[in-house]
Amino acid sequence: MGKNKFFAAAFAAFVLWAIVILQTVLTRWYVSQTAFEQAFAKSDIMKASTQEAAADSDNRVMEGVVNGRLNASEQQTMADKLFRQFGGGEVMNSNSDSSSDYYVAYGYTSGFESSKKVNGRRINMMAAFSYDEKKDVTKVVFGTPLINSDF
Numbered sequence: 001m002g003k004n005k006f007f008a009a010a011f012a013a014f015v016l017w018a019i020v021i022l023q024t025v026l027t028r029w030y031v032s033q034t035a036f037e038q039a040f041a042k043s044d045i046m047k048a049s050t051q052e053a054a055a056d057s058d059n060r061v062m063e064g065v066v067n068g069r070l071n072a073s074e075q076q077t078m079a080d081k082l083f084r085q086f087g088g089g090e091v092m093n094s095n096s097d098s099s100s101d102y103y104v105a106y107g108y109t110s111g112f113e114s115s116k117k118v119n120g121r122r123i124n125m126m127a128a129f130s131y132d133e134k135k136d137v138t139k140v141v142f143g144t145p146l147i148n149s150d151f
Contacts, residue, residue: 028087028111061143069131070138072103079105079127082142087111091121101131114145 070078076093083089088109094102106118107125115124124145131138141147 059143059146061141061147063142064140065135065137066140067137069136070103070129075103075129075138076105078129078140079103079107082127083107083109083125086125088125091123092119101133103129112144116145 066078076090079093080090083105086107086109088107088111091106091108093106094104105127106121106123107127108115108122109125112124115122117123126143126145126147128141128143128147129138130141
């Protein structure tokens with residue numbers, strides 16, 4: 001009887017771990033295939049509509065705006081939220097001062113296959129913020145693996 005209970009418990013543990021691994025693999029695949037547009041467009045971070053910008057190569061870029069001027073802390077918080085939506089985190093940033101009109105952050109996630117090496121660090125997400133004084137909006141540009149256009 002004791003052996004049967006042990007084998008039943010071991011089998012149950014094996015099945016549960018197999019489900020966890022399968023879910024992780026499927027989630028990473030799904031994020032790499034579809035979540036780029038969905039996570040950015042449906043995000044509650046953006047207060048205005050988003051649109052896909054043209055990309056010259058395998059880079060994908062999304063643009064949007066936030067009303068008003070964001071300070072450096074708000075820009076960093078928004079970049080962190082964008083990176084976390086793709087299961088990643090910030091690798092480095094531009095370290096701009098709080099009075100600067102722009103902020104750039106670089107992140108990495110295993111959810112995207114393509115990546116670049118910058119200053120010895122792997123990156124595959126980039127978030128750029130620039131303030132437009134005339135329109136009183138902060139332009140948000142998110143790209144993977146890099147943004148190859150003006151922002």
